[in-house]
Amino acid sequence: MLSINLEEKTVLVSMSVLVIGFFTGLYYRRVDHILRTSWMMAYLLAVLWLPRKHKRQSGTLGVLLSPFYNEGITAITSVFLAVHASLVNVPFTSIDLFNVAFRDVDMISHFLGGLVIWLFLVSILRGLLTETPWRRVLIHSFTLLLVIGVGWEVAEWAGSHFTEGILKETTQNKVRDVLMEQLGALFGLWMVTKKGYPFSPRRG
Numbered sequence: 633m634l635s636i637n638l639e640e641k642t643v644l645v646s647m648s649v650l651v652i653g654f655f656t657g658l659y660y661r662r663v664d665h666i667l668r669t670s671w672m673m674a675y676l677l678a679v680l681w682l683p684r685k686h687k688r689q690s691g692t693l694g695v696l697l698s699p700f701y702n703e704g705i706t707a708i709t710s711v712f713l714a715v716h717a718s719l720v721n722v723p724f725t726s727i728d729l730f731n732v733a734f735r736d737v738d739m740i741s742h743f744l745g746g747l748v749i750w751l752f753l754v755s756i757l758r759g760l761l762t763e764t765p766w767r768r769v770l771i772h773s774f775t776l777l778l779v780i781g782v783g784w785e786v787a788e789w790a791g792s793h794f795t796e797g798i799l800k801e802t803t804q805n806k807v808r809d810v811l812m813e814q815l816g817a818l819f820g821l822w823m824v825t826k827k828g829y830p831f832s833p834r835r836g
Contacts, residue, residue, distance in 0.1 A: 704830020
């Protein structure tokens with residue numbers, strides 16, 4: 633009998649949510665959601681396939697690809713993708729909570745997104761900066777996440793000039809988004825340091 637661990641079960645449940653989202657998009661003819669759920673499902677299939685077909689390489693390339701070989705990171709990422717897709721288009725409905733009906737729910741996506749990106753960053757940095765103290769690695773990770781978050785908000789602000797308002801947000805909203813990403817990262821720090829999941833902290 634095929635054995636499936638908790639992480640694989642999580643990914644399969646998330647994939648099921650995305651499949652429902654895909655068919656919901658088809659039913660309501662939401663091309664954006666069809667494309668969104670399609671690339672999300674393709675990504676999850678790829679990260680499930682990669683470790684089974686290719687051993688992780690050594691050296692810098694192996695370090696850069698390390699998050700894709702970590703089942704815990706993959707499972708957490710799958711939850712983020714499923715939740716975000718469901719907020720943008722609630723399954724079985726045409727309701728867009730994220731951009732229209734209740735825009736404050738974007739805090740959930742930014743929290744989970746910050747968690748996922750931080751885990752990616754730390755997974756890579758701890759492999760690249762092997763001689764660097766753990767605390768400095770953490771400082772680098774939070775700084776990079778802040779740069780990415782601010783950069784994303786600037787890109788949204790620039791894009792808002794070419795849309796009909798869906799990307800338009802107040803400065804307060806943008807600051808809140810960045811803060812939620814940092815809170816997600818802090819939750820990730822708690823997971824790593826207190827639970828040793830999805831990887832253990834490096835000592836030193």
